[in-house]
Amino acid sequence: MTVTRAVPDGAPPTSFVPTRDVKRYRAGDVRAGYAFVSPWLIGFAALTAFPMLASLYLAFTDYNLFRDPQFVGLENFQRLFEDPRFLQSAQVTAVYVFLGTPVKLAAALGAALLLNLRFRGQGVYRSIFYMPSLIGASVSIAIVWKAMFIDDGIVDQIQQLVGFPAGGWVGNPDMTMPMMILLAVWGFGAPTVIFLAGLKQIPAELYEAAEVDGAGPVRRFWNITMPMLSPVLFFNLLMETIHAFQVFSSAFIISGGSGGPAGSTLFYTLYLYIRGFQDFRMGYASAMAWVLVAVVGIITAVLFRTSRTWVHYTGDER
Incomplete structure (x- = not known):
C-alpha cells in the first residue's frame, strides 16, 4: 500500500x-x-424488527392462529375501548406505574444515601442491597412471594402476632396491589447503584460551603443533592416507568394466569397474553401491544419535555 x-x-x-x-x-x-x-x-x-412489523399488520386483522388473517381495518382498536376488561387492565397498570415507580425510586434513593456514608463493611452492605436485583422479578421469586402472602403464610402469621386480622394478601383484592408494589420495591438494587454512582460525582466542596453558610442536612439535600442528582433521577425514572408497564411474570404467577382476585392483578401485559394465547385473538392482542407502545412513547416524550424544567446538568446556567 x-x-x-x-x-x-x-x-x-x-x-x-x-x-x-x-x-x-x-x-x-x-x-x-x-x-x-x-x-x-x-x-x-x-x-x-420483523415481529414488530408483523404485529403491526396483524393489529388490523382478525387472526386466530388457525386461519389466514382477515383484514378488518380499525375494528380491533375500536373494540378495545368497548372491552371492560381492557379498561380494567389499563387502570390496574396505571395504578401500579404511578404509585409503584415513585415508591421504588424513593426506596432506592434512601438506600443510596445510607450506602454513601462511610462505615465499616460498606462493600458487604452494598452487595446485599444489590443482590435482589440479580434475581429480578423471576418466576421463582414470584412463587416465593406468593407463598409468603397466602393464608397462613409468614406475612399472615406476623400480622396476627402484632394484632391484625388473619388473612392472606393474595386472595384479598384490596391488598394485591400493595403486595405487587412491595415486590417491585424489593428489587430496588439496580437504581440504587445508579443513584450511588451519581452521589459519588457530587463535589464535596458544595456541601462544605453550604455547611459553612449554615445550611442544615435537609436544606443541603434539596438545594445540592437533588439538583446535582437530577440527571440520574431522570434516567432512573424513565427506565423504571418503562419497566413497570412491562410487568408480567409476577402477576401471572401470583394470579395463576387469571388476573384475579376480582381483576386486581389483571395487568395490561397479562390481559394481552390472555387475549392472544388463551383466546387466540392475535389481531386483538397485536392492537393492544401497539396501544401500549404508543402510550409508553407518549409518556417518554412528556418526561423528556418536562425534564427541561427540573433536570440540571453540569455547566447549566438554569
Whole structure:
C-alpha cells in the first residue's frame, strides 16, 4: 500500500489525498465492521424488527392462529375501548406505574444515601442491597412471594402476632396491589447503584460551603443533592416507568394466569397474553401491544419535555 503526498490548491502543506489503495483499505475496514456486527443485525431483524412489523399488520386483522388473517381495518382498536376488561387492565397498570415507580425510586434513593456514608463493611452492605436485583422479578421469586402472602403464610402469621386480622394478601383484592408494589420495591438494587454512582460525582466542596453558610442536612439535600442528582433521577425514572408497564411474570404467577382476585392483578401485559394465547385473538392482542407502545412513547416524550424544567446538568446556567 502506498500513500502519495499531494498539496491541492488552498490546502495546508501537510494534507494528504487518499490514493485508490487507501480507499480500498478503508472500504475493507467498513466491510469488516459490518461483518462483526452482522450477528446482532441479523438477530435484531429476525427477532425484533420483523415481529414488530408483523404485529403491526396483524393489529388490523382478525387472526386466530388457525386461519389466514382477515383484514378488518380499525375494528380491533375500536373494540378495545368497548372491552371492560381492557379498561380494567389499563387502570390496574396505571395504578401500579404511578404509585409503584415513585415508591421504588424513593426506596432506592434512601438506600443510596445510607450506602454513601462511610462505615465499616460498606462493600458487604452494598452487595446485599444489590443482590435482589440479580434475581429480578423471576418466576421463582414470584412463587416465593406468593407463598409468603397466602393464608397462613409468614406475612399472615406476623400480622396476627402484632394484632391484625388473619388473612392472606393474595386472595384479598384490596391488598394485591400493595403486595405487587412491595415486590417491585424489593428489587430496588439496580437504581440504587445508579443513584450511588451519581452521589459519588457530587463535589464535596458544595456541601462544605453550604455547611459553612449554615445550611442544615435537609436544606443541603434539596438545594445540592437533588439538583446535582437530577440527571440520574431522570434516567432512573424513565427506565423504571418503562419497566413497570412491562410487568408480567409476577402477576401471572401470583394470579395463576387469571388476573384475579376480582381483576386486581389483571395487568395490561397479562390481559394481552390472555387475549392472544388463551383466546387466540392475535389481531386483538397485536392492537393492544401497539396501544401500549404508543402510550409508553407518549409518556417518554412528556418526561423528556418536562425534564427541561427540573433536570440540571453540569455547566447549566438554569
